[in-house]
Amino acid sequence: MRPAETFYQTLLDNLYDGVYFADKDRNITYWNHGAENITGYAASDVIGHACRDNLLNHCTENGHELCLNDCPLTRSMETGKHQEAEAYLRHADGHRVPVLIRTSPIYNDQGEVVGAVEIFSNNSKLFKARNRIRQLQESAFTDALTGLGNRRLADTKLQAALLDFRQNRQRFGLAMLDIDHFKLVNDAFGHDVGDRILRMTADTIKANLRQTDIPIRWGGEEFLLIIEDAEKFSLMAVAEKIRALVERSHINLLSGQEVNVTISIGATLIRAEDDIQSLLNRADSLMYRSKENGRNLVTCE
Structure with missing residues (x-):
C-alpha cells in the first residue's frame, strides 16, 4: 500500500463516525474502527458480507426495514446522489442504536458508479434531546x-x-x-x-x-x-x-x-x-x- 493510501486508511480508521464501503452488489469491502465501536461488529464479522444480508437490520422508528426495502446505499448508487436518513441499527448485543446515516456514490475514473460509502454516527444524544423536548412539550x-x-x-x-x-x-x-x-x-x-x-x-x-x-x-x-x-x-x-x-x-x-x-x-x-x-x-x-x-x-x- 502506498504511503498516501496508508495515511488515508489510518485517517478513516480513526474517525469517531462509522464508515464502510460497499460495491455495486452491496458487498462490504471496508469497515472502520468507528463502525466497530458503534455496532459491536468487528471488521472481520462484516467484510465480505452483503449489507443486504440485513446484518445491521436498519429500521425506522415505525419498524420499517431499510436494508431490505429502502436502502440509502442502493438509492445513492441508483440515483448518483447523496442520501440521508435517521434509523436504528441492531447492535451485536441485540439492542437498538439510533444513528444518522449519510450515503454517497463512489465513481471510477470513467465516471461510472462502482459502489457507495456510508457514514453513520451515534444519534443517541440528539434523540435524547428530542425526547426531552417532547416531554417538556407534553408536560406543558x-x-x-x-x-x-x-x-x-x-x-x-x-x-x-x-x-x-x-x-x-x-x-x-x-x-x-x-x-x-x-x-x-x-x-x-x-x-x-x-x-x-x-x-x-x-x-x-x-x-x-x-x-x-x-x-x-x-x-x-x-x-x-x-x-x-x-x-x-x-x-x-x-x-x-x-x-x-x-x-x-x-x-x-x-x-x-x-x-x-x-x-x-x-x-x-x-x-x-x-x-x-x-x-x-x-x-x-x-x-x-x-x-x-x-x-x-x-x-x-
Missing part, C-alpha cells in the same frame, strides 16, 4: 398529579373543536364534572388521601372514554370532558357511564377502610351561537344543577 399540557390534560390543553382543543364545528358542522359536547363533598374527604382523611381520590377519579375517566375524547383536569376537584362527534343521547350515555363507574370505585386505606366518592356532572352540546366561554358556562351551570338536585347526577341539555 399535562396535569402533574393526574396525568390528564390541563387547562392549556383544553384551550387548544376547544379552539380546534369550535373551528371544526363552524367550518364542517362537526358537533361536540362538554361535560363538567365535580367530586361531591371533596372538602369533607380532605378534612377527614388528609390531603394525601384526597390526592389519591383525584388520581382514582382521573384514572377511571381516562380508562373509559373513547380515544377521540379528551379528559381534562379543570382545577381542584373539577374535571372537563371534551366529547367529539356527539349527539345528546351519546353525550348523556358517556356522562352517565363515567358517573356510575366513579361511584363504584374506591381506594383502600392502610386501616382497611374503603373510601369512595360520587360526582355531579353537567353536559351540553355546542350550539350555533356559542363561543367557548358560553359553552363552558352552560356546562358549569348544569353541573351545579346536578348538585342542587341531590348530587351524584347527570344533567344534560
Whole structure:
C-alpha cells in the first residue's frame, strides 16, 4: 500500500463516525474502527458480507426495514446522489442504536458508479434531546398529579373543536364534572388521601372514554370532558357511564377502610351561537344543577 493510501486508511480508521464501503452488489469491502465501536461488529464479522444480508437490520422508528426495502446505499448508487436518513441499527448485543446515516456514490475514473460509502454516527444524544423536548412539550399540557390534560390543553382543543364545528358542522359536547363533598374527604382523611381520590377519579375517566375524547383536569376537584362527534343521547350515555363507574370505585386505606366518592356532572352540546366561554358556562351551570338536585347526577341539555 502506498504511503498516501496508508495515511488515508489510518485517517478513516480513526474517525469517531462509522464508515464502510460497499460495491455495486452491496458487498462490504471496508469497515472502520468507528463502525466497530458503534455496532459491536468487528471488521472481520462484516467484510465480505452483503449489507443486504440485513446484518445491521436498519429500521425506522415505525419498524420499517431499510436494508431490505429502502436502502440509502442502493438509492445513492441508483440515483448518483447523496442520501440521508435517521434509523436504528441492531447492535451485536441485540439492542437498538439510533444513528444518522449519510450515503454517497463512489465513481471510477470513467465516471461510472462502482459502489457507495456510508457514514453513520451515534444519534443517541440528539434523540435524547428530542425526547426531552417532547416531554417538556407534553408536560406543558399535562396535569402533574393526574396525568390528564390541563387547562392549556383544553384551550387548544376547544379552539380546534369550535373551528371544526363552524367550518364542517362537526358537533361536540362538554361535560363538567365535580367530586361531591371533596372538602369533607380532605378534612377527614388528609390531603394525601384526597390526592389519591383525584388520581382514582382521573384514572377511571381516562380508562373509559373513547380515544377521540379528551379528559381534562379543570382545577381542584373539577374535571372537563371534551366529547367529539356527539349527539345528546351519546353525550348523556358517556356522562352517565363515567358517573356510575366513579361511584363504584374506591381506594383502600392502610386501616382497611374503603373510601369512595360520587360526582355531579353537567353536559351540553355546542350550539350555533356559542363561543367557548358560553359553552363552558352552560356546562358549569348544569353541573351545579346536578348538585342542587341531590348530587351524584347527570344533567344534560
